[in-house]
Amino acid sequence: PLYRTLAVEIRIQGGSLTLTQKWGTRARDAFTDIIRLPLDGSTTPAPLQHQVAPTTVFLGVRNMPRGQREISASLDNGGTVLTVREKLAVETSQGASRIEATHAYALSAPGQIMTYTVTRAARKSGGALSYTLKRAGTRQAYFMRLEDDWAIGGKLAQQAFLISLQGLANGGGPSLYFIYPEKWDFRYTPGFLDFLQNERFYSFQELRTPAQALDAFRDRVSGYVVWDKAVRTSLIVAFTVAGLERAIVVSEELVPLAERAGLKPVADFRGRFTEWSDIEIYRWAKQQYWHRCSREYIVWLGGEHGDIMKPGVADWGIHKKVFFNDLCANESIPEEYRLTRELLAEMKPFGFVFGWHSYKKDLEEEWVRLTSSYALRVEGLHSLPNMSFSSQVPATPGFVFKNNHRLEPGKPYPPGKKVYIACIQTDGIGLGAWNQPGRGEIPYAWEVSMNYSWLAPAMLEYFYSQATPNDFFIGCLGGPGYVYPKAVPPRHLPRMVDLAYGLMKKLDLNVFEIMDYSEGVMVEGNSDLTREVVDSFYRGMPDAIGFANGYVQSHTFSVRDKRPLVSYDYYLAPECSEEQVAADLEEMAELNATRPYYLLMHVRQYSNVRRVKAILSRLGPDFEVVPLDVFLKMAGEQPTFVEKYRR
Numbered sequence: 001p002l003y004r005t006l007a008v009e010i011r012i013q014g015g016s017l018t019l020t021q022k023w024g025t026r027a028r029d030a031f032t033d034i035i036r037l038p039l040d041g042s043t044t045p046a047p048l049q050h051q052v053a054p055t056t057v058f059l060g061v062r063n064m065p066r067g068q069r070e071i072s073a074s075l076d077n078g079g080t081v082l083t084v085r086e087k088l089a090v091e092t093s094q095g096a097s098r099i100e101a102t103h104a105y106a107l108s109a110p111g112q113i114m115t116y117t118v119t120r121a122a123r124k125s126g127g128a129l130s131y132t133l134k135r136a137g138t139r140q141a142y143f144m145r146l147e148d149d150w151a152i153g154g155k156l157a158q159q160a161f162l163i164s165l166q167g168l169a170n171g172g173g174p175s176l177y178f179i180y181p182e183k184w185d186f187r188y189t190p191g192f193l194d195f196l197q198n199e200r201f202y203s204f205q206e207l208r209t210p211a212q213a214l215d216a217f218r219d220r221v222s223g224y225v226v227w228d229k230a231v232r233t234s235l236i237v238a239f240t241v242a243g244l245e246r247a248i249v250v251s252e253e254l255v256p257l258a259e260r261a262g263l264k265p266v267a268d269f270r271g272r273f274t275e276w277s278d279i280e281i282y283r284w285a286k287q288q289y290w291h292r293c294s295r296e297y298i299v300w301l302g303g304e305h306g307d308i309m310k311p312g313v314a315d316w317g318i319h320k321k322v323f324f325n326d327l328c329a330n331e332s333i334p335e336e337y338r339l340t341r342e343l344l345a346e347m348k349p350f351g352f353v354f355g356w357h358s359y360k361k362d363l364e365e366e367w368v369r370l371t372s373s374y375a376l377r378v379e380g381l382h383s384l385p386n387m388s389f390s391s392q393v394p395a396t397p398g399f400v401f402k403n404n405h406r407l408e409p410g411k412p413y414p415p416g417k418k419v420y421i422a423c424i425q426t427d428g429i430g431l432g433a434w435n436q437p438g439r440g441e442i443p444y445a446w447e448v449s450m451n452y453s454w455l456a457p458a459m460l461e462y463f464y465s466q467a468t469p470n471d472f473f474i475g476c477l478g479g480p481g482y483v484y485p486k487a488v489p490p491r492h493l494p495r496m497v498d499l500a501y502g503l504m505k506k507l508d509l510n511v512f513e514i515m516d517y518s519e520g521v522m523v524e525g526n527s528d529l530t531r532e533v534v535d536s537f538y539r540g541m542p543d544a545i546g547f548a549n550g551y552v553q554s555h556t557f558s559v560r561d562k563r564p565l566v567s568y569d570y571y572l573a574p575e576c577s578e579e580q581v582a583a584d585l586e587e588m589a590e591l592n593a594t595r596p597y598y599l600l601m602h603v604r605q606y607s608n609v610r611r612v613k614a615i616l617s618r619l620g621p622d623f624e625v626v627p628l629d630v631f632l633k634m635a636g637e638q639p640t641f642v643e644k645y646r647r
Contacts, residue, residue, distance in 0.1 A: 001058070002024070002029055002054075002057050002058070003023040003024035003029060003030075003031070003054060003057075004024060004025075005023070005024060005025055006021065006022070006023055006054075006116075006131055006133065007021075007022040007133075007136070008020070008021055008022075008105070008114070008116065008133055009022075010082065010105065012039065015038055015039050015040060016036065016037070016038055016039065017035075017036070017037055017038070017039050017073050017082070018034070018035075018036050019034070019035050019036075019073075019082075019084065020032065020033070020034045021033045021034075021054070023054040031049075031050055031054055032049075033049055033050070033054070034049070035071060035084075037071060037072070037073050038073070039073050039074060039075055040074070041072050041073070041074040042072060043070050043071065043072045044070075044071055044072065045068045045069070045070060045071075046068060046069045046071045047068055047069075048063045048064070048067045048068065048069060048088070050063070051063050053099075055118050055129055056099075060092060060093055061090050061091070061092055061097075061099070062090060062091045062092075063088070063090060063091070064088075064089050064090065064091060064096075067088060067089060068088070069086050069087065069088040070086070070087040070088065071084065071085065071086050071087075072084070072085045073085075077106075080106065080107045081104060081105065081106045081107070082104070082105040083102065083103070083104050083105075084102070084103040084104075084105075085100075085101075085102050085103075086099075086100070086101045086102075086103065087099070087100050087101075099120060099121075099122065100120065100121040100122075101118055101119065101120045101121070102118070102119045103116070103117075103118055104116070104117045104119070108397070112134060112135050112138055112139070113132065113133070113134055113135075113201060114132075114133045114134075114135075115130060115131070115132055115133075116130070116131040116132075116133060117129065117130045117131075118130075132201060134201045134203075139200065139201055139202045139203060140202070140203050140205075141174060141175050141176065141177055141202055141203070141204050141205075141389075142169075142175060142176050142177070142204065142205050142206070142207050142213070142216055143176070143177045143178065143179060143193060143204045143205075143206055143207070144162065144176070144177075144178055144179070144206065144207045144208070144213060145178075145179045145206075146159060146162065146178050146179065146180055146181060147159070147181065148181035148182075148183060148184075150304070150308050150309060150310050151307045151308055152229055152232060152307045152308075152309070153307060156235075156308075156309055157229070157250070157251035157253065157254060158210055158254070159311070160227075160235060160238075160239075160249050160251075160309075160311060160314070161210060161248055161249055161250055161251075161254055161257075162178070162210060162213060163178075163249075163311055163312070163314045163315050164238075164239065164242045164247075164248050164249035164314065164315070164318055165213055165214060165217060165221070165248050166178065166315040166386075166388060166389070167242065167243065167314065167315035167316070167317070167318025167319045167388050168217065168220045168221050168242070168246055168247075168248065168318065169216075169217040169220055170315065170319060170388035170389050170392065171220055171246075171319065171388075172220055173392060174389045174390075174392040174393050175217070175389070176207075176213070176216075176217065176389065177189075177193060177196075177204070177386055177389050178385060178386055179193060180312070180385050184312070184383060184385070185310075185312075185381055185383040185431055186312075186381075186383060186384065186385050186430045186431060187430075187431075187434075187435055188430055188434070188435065188459070188462070189385055189386065191435055191462070192386075192390075192459055192462050195458075195462045195465075196393070196458070199396075199462075199465070200393065200396070200458060210254070210257060211257060214248070214257065214258075214261050215261070218261050218262075220246070221246060221247070221248055221261075221263060222245060222246035222247060222263075222266070223245055223246070223247040223248075223263050223264050223265060223266035224247050224248045224249070224250050224255070224258040224263045224264075224265055224266065225238045225241040225242055225245065225247045225248075225249055225250070225265070225266055225267040225268070225269070226238070226250055226251065226252065226255060226265060226267070226268040226269060226270055227249060227250075227251055227269050228251075228269050228270045228271065228272065228273065228274075229251050229252070230274065231269070231272075231273045231274065231276070231281075232306075232309065233273065233278050233281045233282075233326075234269040234272070234273050234281070235249065235309065235311075236301050236324045236325060236326060237269065237281060237282075237285045237324065238267070238269060239299075239301065239311065239314045239317060239318060239324045240285060240289050240293065240317075240322070240323055240324045241266065241267045241289065242318045243293075243317060243318035243319070243320070243321040243322060244289060244292050244293070244321055245266040245267070247266045247267070248263070252270060278326075278327070278336060279327075279333070279335040279336050279339060282325055282327060282336070282339055283339065285323075285325075286323070286339065286342075286343070289323065290323055290343070290346075292321070293321060293322055293323040294320050294321055294322050294323075295346065295347055295348050295351065296320075296347075296348055296351045296352065297317070297320045297322045297351065297352050297354060298322050298323055298325075298343065298344075298347060298351070298352070298353055298354070299313060299314070299316075299317035299322050299323070299324045299325075299353075299354045299355040300325060300326060300327075300353060300354070300355040300356060300357055300358075300367070300382070301313070301314065301317075301324050301325065301326050301355050301382055302326040302355060302356045302357045302358035302359065302361070302382055303355075303356045303357075303358070303359060303381065303382040303383065304359060305326075305358055305359055305360035305361075306360075310382060310383045311382065312381075312382065312383035312384055312385045313354050313355050313381070313382055313383065313384040313385075313387065315386070315387065315388040315389075316354060316384070316387035316388050316391070317354065317355075318388070319387070319388035319391075322354070323343065325343070326357075326358040326361070327339055327340040327343070327361075328340060328358070328361040328362050329357055329361070329362040329366045329367040329369075329370045329371075330361075330362045330363070330366045330370075332361070332362070333361060336361070340370065341370070344370065344371060344374040344376060345374060347374065347376055349374070349375040349376070349492060350375055350376070350377065350480070350492075350495065350496070350499065351376050351377075352376070352377055352378075352379050352451075352481065353371045353376050353377070353378045353379070354378075354379050354380070354384065355380065355381070355382045355384075356380045356381045356382040356383075363521060364517075365517040365518070365520070365521045365522070365525065368482060368483070368484050368487075368517070368518075369484050369487045369517070369518040370487075372478075372479075372483050372484040372485070372487035372488050372518065373487045373488070373489070375488055375489060375492035375495075375496065377451075377479055377480055377481030377482060377483050377496075378481055378482035378483070379449070379451055379455070379481050379482065380482065381431075387455065387456065390455075390456035390458065390459050391455055391456055393456070393457070393458040393459075394457055394458060395457040395458055395460070395461045396458075396461060399461055400508075401453070401460065401461075401464055401506065401507045401508050402464065402508050403472065403473050403507070403508040403509060403510075404467055404468075404469050404470070404471055404472050404473075405472075405508075405510070405629060406443075406472070406627040406629050406630050407545070407629050407630065407633055412637075413630055413633045413634050413637065414634075414637070414638070415596035415634040415635075415637070415638050416595075416596065417595040417596065417622075418595060418596055418597075418622050418623065418624050419589045419595070419596070419597045419599055419619075419622055419623045419624070420596055420597070420598050420599065420624055420626050420631055420634060420635075421585070421599045421600075421601055421616065421623060421624070421625050421626070421631075422443070422445065422598075422599075422600055422601070422625070422626060422627070422628045422631035422632075423442070423443070423444050423445065423601050423603055423612055423625065423628075424444075424445040424446075424447065424474065424513070424548060424568075424600070424601070424602055424603065424628065425444065425445065425446050425447060425603050425605060426447065426551065426602055426603060426604050426605050427447065427604075427605045428446075428447050428448065428449045428476070428605075429446045429447070429448060429449075429463050429473075430449065430459075430463075431605050432446065432447075432605035433605060433606075433607065433608040433609055434446070434463065434466075436608035436609065436610075437608050437609070437610040438608050438609030438610030438611070438612070438613055439468065439470075439471065439608075439609045440468030440469075440470050440471065440609075441470070441609060441610065441613055442470060442609065442612070442613050442616070442625055443470050443472070443625055443626060443627040443628070443630075444470055444471060444472065444609055444612075445472045445473070445474050445511070445627075445628040446463075446471060446472070446473055446474070447474060447476040447477065447513060448460070448463075448473045448474065448475060448476065448507060448509065449476075450475050450476070450480065450481075450500065450503035450504065450507060450509070451480065451481055451503065453503055453506050453507055460507070470627070472511075472627055472628050472629060473507065473508075473509055474509060474511040474512065474513055474548070474628065475500060475503065475504040475507070475509040475511065475512040475513065476512070476513040476515075477513060477514075477515050478513075478514050478515055478516060479496040479497070479499070479500050480496065480499035480500040480502075480503055483496060484515075484516045484517065484518040485497075485514065485516055485529070485533045485536070485537075486516045486518045486519070486529065486530060486533055486646075487516075487518040490532075493533070493536050494536060494539075494540060497536050497537055497539075497540030497541065498540055500512065500540075500541075501540055501541045501544075504541070504544070505543075510543060510544055510545045510629070511544065511545060511546055511547070511548065511628060511629065511632065512537065512541060512544050512547050512548075513547070513548040513549070514529065514533075514537065514547060514548070514549045514550075515527070515549070515550060515551045516529060516533075517551070522551055522552050523552050523553075526646060526647075527549070527550050527551070527552075527554040527555075527556075527567075528554060528555050528556045528567075528644070528645060528646040528647065529549060529556045529565075529645060529646055530645060530646045531645045531646075534556065534558055534565060534645065537565075538558075538560050538563070538565075544563065545563055545629060545632055545633065545636075546563050546564045546565065546566065546629075546632030546633075546635070546636060547563075547564070547565040547566070548565075548566060548567070548568070548600060548628075549565060549566070549567040549568070550567045550568040550602065551568070551571070551602060552568065552571040552602070553567070553568055553569060553570065553571060554567035554568055555567055555644055556644055556645055556646070557639075557641040557642060557643055557644050558643050558644075558645070559635075559636055559639045559643070562636035562637055563632075563636055564632055564635040564636045564639060566598060566600050566631075566632065566635055566641070567600065568600050568601065568602045569588055569592075569599045569600055569601070570584065570585060570588060570599060570600075570601045570602070571601075571602050571604070572601055572602065572603045572604060572607055572612070572615075573604055574604050574606035574607050578611070578614055578615045578618065579618070581615045582615055582616075582618035582619060585599065585601075585615075585619060585623070586619065586620075589622075589623070592640075594640045595622075595640075596634065596638060596640060597640060598631060598634070598635045598639075598640065598641065600631070
């Protein structure tokens with residue numbers, strides 16, 4: 001509390017140690033303690049350099065005038081722990097006393113974190129005093145808070161500039177992180193920043209203005225590209241240029257900011273695309289830039305349209321030098337559709353389509369059907385934040401992804417004459433109600449974006465380390481990413497399943513969720529799976545205890561070797577009242593009169609767990625909410641559903 005900071009310097013030459021502790025940085029409080037002694041464990045007298053020791057600064061203890069310490073040092077545990085033992089006489093209110101202390105400096109496996117603990121013989125409770133230190137100059141970064149204004153007529157130009165700068169700033173390591181607004185799709189950005197500070201020991205300095213941000217990272221920028229506010233698509237093309245040329249993206253009013261930093265233009269789209277259609281712009285951009293862009297990653301910068309754009313994923317695309325677009329994925333705009341197919345055809349199989357489709361031009365179902373038909377996998381959304389930062393923060397060395405399995409080996413789980421309900425949250429833990437009220441109060445399953453195991457491992461560690469015993473993770477969605485397996489070419493489907501299964505094993509997942517709207521749209525479309533697709537998942541995921549299928553209600557059911565595939569019998573829309581939902585569930589129980597009845601419920605991410613709990617509490621005693629793995633175990637042992645596949 002007094003010194004606030006501690007710096008430790010350890011120098012070892014031959015068999016001698018020089019240990020320097022620097023407590024505090026303020027002149028009136030700063031205190032430096034330097035000792036020099038052999039490393040052979042022999043006792044050496046050392047002078048006291050202050051009337052109090054920094055670890056007892058608020059205790060009524062004072063060092064003796066002209067006193068000395070008896071001190072010894074040794075290296076232990078293969079040289080990863082420095083142990084310093086200290087004995088000295090001190091003055092207390094009752095006269096002389098004696099302190100015996102052990103100071104241990106333990107280096108972590110990667111050599112970046114050191115834990116310094118002080119154990120004193122007189123301290124009988126509370127454990128050792130502990131200080132966590134990181135290697136000087138490491139895990140230092142900046143953060144900024146983004147405003148909630150994404151309109152072309154508002155703050156979009158500033159947001160686009162900052163996100164483009166982030167993609168370049170993080171080219172030299174994780175250096176710039178954004179806290180997105182409270183209503184952003186992905187709600188974890190403040191919590192993950194706290195995790196990085198408190199658990200991963202990052203030090204963050206806040207930047208408050210675009211000028212401060214550019215000044216901090218000027219050395220990582222080579223130029224600027226100007227987009228035209230009168231032509232929205234010019235901004236999407238500008239993001240492509242930004243990655244290829246290491247350029248920040250600016251509108252006309254931000255050009256002076258770039259030039260004051262000594263930057264030169266690498267492209268200027270003002271007036272360049274006036275009265276051009278999107279297809280004309282993207283044809284030109286493909287001719288100019290596509291040959292230099294990644295074939296493993298591409299970004300669809302869709303989502304909102306018109307005056308609004310939310311390019312959260314643009315930093316990642318710039319970081320990976322991708323081609324940006326928001327081309328149409330259906331034949332309503334034939335020329336755009338043809339160019340979409342050209343681009344997808346030139347991607348590497350099993351590559352990634354980041355971002356999201358344009359809400360103006362096509363439907364999610366059409367877009368994912370098309371990407372899946374080229375054996376590509378979607379990783380959404382267009383608002384996906386901070387990936388250029390998060391992708392470079394590994395999980396803690398030695399951290400093991402461990403799920404909260406509730407099944408005990410060898411234990412039987414005979415179902416009773418009840419309605420069993422299991423709840424699965426839609427759309428992944430980053431988008432869902434993870435940080436909302438009620439989590440942990442009832443058994444609940446969460447869809448995991450499995451590619452985060454390599455794309456953002458520390459972020460998955462953040463979620464896994466927060467999980468309660470009632471939080472159960474499952475793999476999704478249709479493949480190693482968002483994939484419609486019925487649309488994947490049959491020759492590629494086994495590999496798709498194998499990639500997904502590998503991610504499941506890494507993340508300790510034994511339940512997988514499939515969703516396929518390649519035939520029509522949700523509700524009206526045919527979301528049932530073919531027997532051939534189901535065969536592929538059973539064959540390719542031999543250790544999976546079961547599968548879930550659908551988004552809204554679906555109708556594929558199967559059991560193989562007591563491993564069930566169960567489709568959703570209910571979709572909890574956020575607009576429905578609690579009373580209506582409870583009545584719906586009771587009606588489903590009436591329509592499925594045989595007991596046990598297994599009712600799998602998909603909960604849209606806008607409902608928090610407390611709301612779900614309140615709904616379920618309205619149901620009678622013949623209803624029971626159970627963990628998903630227990631649900632599937634019972635359904636596999638005593639299925640009461642009828643086996644069905646796509647008609």
